[in-house]
Amino acid sequence: MMGGYRKVLVPSDLATHSTLELPSFALSPGTHQATVVFARGFTGLDVFRAMNGPDVIAADFSLNGQSLKGKNILRYCDGRPHLLEISTQSSMTHVEIQFATTKQSLYFEIPRLSRSADISFLEQQEPFQIIVSPDIPMLKSLDVIAESQRGKLLIVQSVNEWNTRTRQMLGHEIMVRVAQPQELYRILPLRLRTTDQKTANAVNVAKSIPVSGLINPRGRQFTF
Numbered sequence: 319m320m321g322g323y324r325k326v327l328v329p330s331d332l333a334t335h336s337t338l339e340l341p342s343f344a345l346s347p348g349t350h351q352a353t354v355v356f357a358r359g360f361t362g363l364d365v366f367r368a369m370n371g372p373d374v375i376a377a378d379f380s381l382n383g384q385s386l387k388g389k390n391i392l393r394y395c396d397g398r399p400h401l402l403e404i405s406t407q408s409s410m411t412h413v414e415i416q417f418a419t420t421k422q423s424l425y426f427e428i429p430r431l432s433r434s435a436d437i438s439f440l441e442q443q444e445p446f447q448i449i450v451s452p453d454i455p456m457l458k459s460l461d462v463i464a465e466s467q468r469g470k471l472l473i474v475q476s477v478n479e480w481n482t483r484t485r486q487m488l489g490h491e492i493m494v495r496v497a498q499p500q501e502l503y504r505i506l507p508l509r510l511r512t513t514d515q516k517t518a519n520a521v522n523v524a525k526s527i528p529v530s531g532l533i534n535p536r537g538r539q540f541t542f
Contacts, residue, residue, distance in 0.1 A: 320454060321420045322364065327352050327413040332404075344370055344409040354402045356395040356417065363391050364416040365507040370409050372505045377413075378405040416507060426450040426463070443495055445475045450490040457490050462497070464508050471497040471506060 329338055329345050336348035368377035379386040380403045381394055394400055395417070404413055427449045450457065463472040472494040480488045497503035 323417045323419055325415045339409060344411045346409055347407050349403060349405045352402050353399050355399050358395060358397050360392060360395045360417040360419060361421050362418040364418055366415050368404055368406055368410050368413050370411050375406060375408050375410060424451050424453050443498060445493040445495045447491060447493055450492055452487045452489045457492060462503060469508055471503050473497055
Protein backbone atom coordinates (compact mmCIF):
# COMPACT_ATOMS: atom_id res chain seq x y z
CA MET A 319 0.00 0.00 0.00
CA MET A 320 1.09 3.58 -0.67
CA GLY A 321 2.42 5.39 2.38
CA GLY A 322 1.59 2.68 4.87
CA TYR A 323 2.20 -0.78 6.26
CA ARG A 324 -0.64 -3.27 6.57
CA LYS A 325 -0.67 -6.63 8.33
CA VAL A 326 -3.58 -9.04 8.71
CA LEU A 327 -3.16 -11.95 11.11
CA VAL A 328 -5.34 -14.98 10.33
CA PRO A 329 -5.78 -18.15 12.42
CA SER A 330 -2.83 -19.89 10.76
CA ASP A 331 -0.56 -17.04 11.96
CA LEU A 332 -1.58 -17.47 15.61
CA ALA A 333 -0.56 -19.83 18.39
CA THR A 334 -3.69 -20.70 20.33
CA HIS A 335 -5.57 -23.46 22.16
CA SER A 336 -8.88 -22.25 20.72
CA THR A 337 -10.73 -24.37 18.22
CA LEU A 338 -11.32 -23.36 14.62
CA GLU A 339 -15.02 -23.00 13.93
CA LEU A 340 -16.32 -24.14 10.55
CA PRO A 341 -17.49 -22.99 8.08
CA SER A 342 -16.67 -19.45 9.33
CA PHE A 343 -12.97 -20.27 9.97
CA ALA A 344 -13.19 -18.23 13.17
CA LEU A 345 -11.28 -18.99 16.36
CA SER A 346 -13.40 -19.64 19.43
CA PRO A 347 -13.03 -17.17 22.34
CA GLY A 348 -9.67 -17.35 24.09
CA THR A 349 -6.11 -16.06 24.04
CA HIS A 350 -4.08 -16.02 20.83
CA GLN A 351 -0.41 -15.16 20.28
CA ALA A 352 1.80 -14.13 17.37
CA THR A 353 5.29 -12.70 16.95
CA VAL A 354 5.21 -9.33 15.19
CA VAL A 355 7.86 -6.89 14.02
CA PHE A 356 7.00 -3.20 13.64
CA ALA A 357 9.63 -1.30 11.66
CA ARG A 358 11.18 1.99 12.68
CA GLY A 359 9.87 5.14 11.08
CA PHE A 360 6.11 4.66 11.37
CA THR A 361 4.43 8.06 11.82
CA GLY A 362 1.06 6.93 13.14
CA LEU A 363 -1.38 4.10 13.61
CA ASP A 364 -4.37 3.80 11.32
CA VAL A 365 -6.06 0.82 12.95
CA PHE A 366 -5.34 -2.02 15.38
CA ARG A 367 -8.39 -4.21 15.91
CA ALA A 368 -9.75 -7.73 16.20
CA MET A 369 -12.47 -8.73 13.74
CA ASN A 370 -15.09 -11.41 13.30
CA GLY A 371 -15.73 -11.25 9.58
CA PRO A 372 -16.79 -7.66 8.85
CA ASP A 373 -17.52 -6.86 12.50
CA VAL A 374 -15.14 -5.34 15.05
CA ILE A 375 -15.06 -7.24 18.34
CA ALA A 376 -13.87 -6.32 21.82
CA ALA A 377 -10.33 -7.52 22.54
CA ASP A 378 -7.49 -6.95 24.99
CA PHE A 379 -4.04 -6.53 23.43
CA SER A 380 -0.63 -6.91 25.05
CA LEU A 381 2.96 -6.86 23.79
CA ASN A 382 5.69 -8.79 25.61
CA GLY A 383 3.29 -9.39 28.49
CA GLN A 384 2.52 -5.67 28.92
CA SER A 385 -1.03 -4.47 28.34
CA LEU A 386 -1.35 -1.91 25.56
CA LYS A 387 -4.07 -0.09 27.47
CA GLY A 388 -2.99 3.52 27.82
CA LYS A 389 0.30 2.89 25.96
CA ASN A 390 1.61 4.60 22.85
CA ILE A 391 1.97 1.80 20.31
CA LEU A 392 4.68 3.67 18.39
CA ARG A 393 7.17 2.96 21.16
CA TYR A 394 7.20 -0.66 19.98
CA CYS A 395 8.08 0.31 16.40
CA ASP A 396 11.77 -0.51 16.78
CA GLY A 397 12.39 -3.27 14.22
CA ARG A 398 12.55 -5.96 16.89
CA PRO A 399 10.28 -9.01 17.35
CA HIS A 400 7.54 -8.64 19.96
CA LEU A 401 5.06 -11.17 21.30
CA LEU A 402 1.54 -9.98 20.60
CA GLU A 403 -1.26 -11.47 22.69
CA ILE A 404 -4.94 -11.03 21.86
CA SER A 405 -7.65 -12.02 24.34
CA THR A 406 -11.25 -12.17 23.16
CA GLN A 407 -14.60 -13.09 24.63
CA SER A 408 -16.14 -13.83 21.25
CA SER A 409 -15.15 -15.60 18.04
CA MET A 410 -12.41 -13.97 15.93
CA THR A 411 -11.46 -14.43 12.29
CA HIS A 412 -8.49 -12.05 12.05
CA VAL A 413 -6.54 -9.12 13.48
CA GLU A 414 -6.05 -6.01 11.37
CA ILE A 415 -3.00 -3.77 11.92
CA GLN A 416 -2.19 -0.76 9.78
CA PHE A 417 0.45 1.95 10.27
CA ALA A 418 1.15 5.16 8.36
CA THR A 419 4.68 5.62 7.09
CA THR A 420 4.35 9.27 6.04
CA LYS A 421 2.39 12.40 6.89
CA GLN A 422 2.48 13.60 3.29
CA SER A 423 -0.87 13.89 1.53
CA LEU A 424 -1.40 12.83 -2.07
CA TYR A 425 -3.95 14.65 -4.16
CA PHE A 426 -6.48 14.06 -6.89
CA GLU A 427 -9.18 16.09 -8.63
CA ILE A 428 -12.81 15.08 -8.98
CA PRO A 429 -15.49 16.90 -11.04
CA ARG A 430 -15.76 20.47 -9.78
CA LEU A 431 -18.72 20.96 -7.45
CA SER A 432 -20.31 24.16 -6.22
CA ARG A 433 -21.69 24.29 -2.70
CA SER A 434 -25.18 23.72 -4.07
CA ALA A 435 -24.10 21.00 -6.50
CA ASP A 436 -25.75 17.62 -6.45
CA ILE A 437 -23.17 15.12 -5.17
CA SER A 438 -25.49 12.14 -5.49
CA PHE A 439 -23.12 10.71 -8.11
CA LEU A 440 -20.86 9.80 -5.17
CA GLU A 441 -23.52 7.30 -4.10
CA GLN A 442 -24.03 5.73 -7.51
CA GLN A 443 -22.32 2.76 -9.12
CA GLU A 444 -21.57 4.47 -12.44
CA PRO A 445 -17.83 5.13 -12.94
CA PHE A 446 -16.51 8.68 -13.25
CA GLN A 447 -13.11 10.14 -14.03
CA ILE A 448 -10.57 11.62 -11.62
CA ILE A 449 -7.02 12.88 -12.14
CA VAL A 450 -4.45 11.61 -9.64
CA SER A 451 -1.14 13.19 -8.64
CA PRO A 452 2.01 11.96 -10.42
CA ASP A 453 3.51 11.44 -6.94
CA ILE A 454 1.74 8.07 -7.02
CA PRO A 455 4.07 5.90 -9.11
CA MET A 456 1.55 3.30 -10.26
CA LEU A 457 -2.16 2.52 -10.21
CA LYS A 458 -3.94 -0.52 -11.59
CA SER A 459 -7.43 -1.89 -11.91
CA LEU A 460 -9.14 -2.81 -8.60
CA ASP A 461 -6.80 -0.64 -6.51
CA VAL A 462 -8.66 1.15 -3.72
CA ILE A 463 -8.37 4.88 -3.03
CA ALA A 464 -9.54 6.08 0.40
CA GLU A 465 -10.90 9.61 -0.08
CA SER A 466 -10.68 11.54 3.19
CA GLN A 467 -12.94 14.55 2.61
CA ARG A 468 -16.24 12.74 2.06
CA GLY A 469 -15.18 9.38 3.48
CA LYS A 470 -15.58 7.43 0.24
CA LEU A 471 -13.69 4.39 -1.01
CA LEU A 472 -13.06 4.58 -4.75
CA ILE A 473 -12.43 1.41 -6.75
CA VAL A 474 -10.16 1.87 -9.76
CA GLN A 475 -11.69 0.59 -13.01
CA SER A 476 -9.12 1.69 -15.59
CA VAL A 477 -5.96 3.80 -15.75
CA ASN A 478 -4.43 6.00 -18.47
CA GLU A 479 -1.19 7.88 -18.01
CA TRP A 480 -1.46 11.65 -18.53
CA ASN A 481 1.73 12.81 -20.26
CA THR A 482 2.93 15.81 -22.25
CA ARG A 483 4.25 15.46 -25.81
CA THR A 484 7.74 15.21 -24.33
CA ARG A 485 6.60 12.32 -22.11
CA GLN A 486 6.64 14.40 -18.95
CA MET A 487 4.20 12.77 -16.57
CA LEU A 488 1.40 15.03 -15.32
CA GLY A 489 -0.58 12.39 -13.46
CA HIS A 490 -3.00 9.51 -13.99
CA GLU A 491 -6.42 9.77 -15.64
CA ILE A 492 -8.45 7.01 -14.04
CA MET A 493 -12.02 5.81 -14.02
CA VAL A 494 -13.33 4.93 -10.57
CA ARG A 495 -16.55 3.90 -8.94
CA VAL A 496 -17.66 4.35 -5.35
CA ALA A 497 -17.65 1.22 -3.18
CA GLN A 498 -21.24 0.35 -2.25
CA PRO A 499 -22.47 -0.39 1.31
CA GLN A 500 -22.96 -4.09 0.57
CA GLU A 501 -19.33 -4.57 -0.53
CA LEU A 502 -16.59 -5.74 1.83
CA TYR A 503 -14.48 -2.75 0.77
CA ARG A 504 -16.57 -0.72 3.23
CA ILE A 505 -14.76 -2.22 6.24
CA LEU A 506 -11.38 -0.85 5.16
CA PRO A 507 -10.13 1.86 7.54
CA LEU A 508 -10.36 5.48 6.42
CA ARG A 509 -7.53 7.85 7.31
CA LEU A 510 -8.41 11.05 9.11
CA ARG A 511 -8.91 14.06 6.87
CA THR A 512 -5.83 16.24 6.38
CA THR A 513 -6.62 19.72 7.72
CA ASP A 514 -3.76 21.65 6.10
CA GLN A 515 -4.31 20.39 2.56
CA LYS A 516 -4.06 22.95 -0.24
CA THR A 517 -6.45 21.29 -2.67
CA ALA A 518 -9.94 19.97 -2.31
CA ASN A 519 -9.31 16.25 -1.91
CA ALA A 520 -6.49 14.25 -0.34
CA VAL A 521 -5.78 10.68 -1.46
CA ASN A 522 -4.77 9.19 1.86
CA VAL A 523 -3.86 5.57 2.35
CA ALA A 524 -6.74 3.99 4.25
CA LYS A 525 -7.07 5.34 7.79
CA SER A 526 -9.77 5.79 10.41
CA ILE A 527 -10.27 6.84 13.96
CA PRO A 528 -9.11 3.56 15.54
CA VAL A 529 -11.96 1.70 17.16
CA SER A 530 -9.63 0.11 19.72
CA GLY A 531 -8.12 3.31 21.03
CA LEU A 532 -7.89 7.08 20.80
CA ILE A 533 -5.66 9.52 18.95
CA ASN A 534 -4.72 12.66 20.83
CA PRO A 535 -5.99 15.98 19.37
CA ARG A 536 -2.73 16.60 17.49
CA GLY A 537 -2.74 13.06 16.09
CA ARG A 538 0.82 12.40 17.23
CA GLN A 539 0.32 9.24 19.23
CA PHE A 540 -2.10 6.38 19.66
CA THR A 541 -3.20 4.91 22.98
CA PHE A 542 -5.44 1.94 23.73
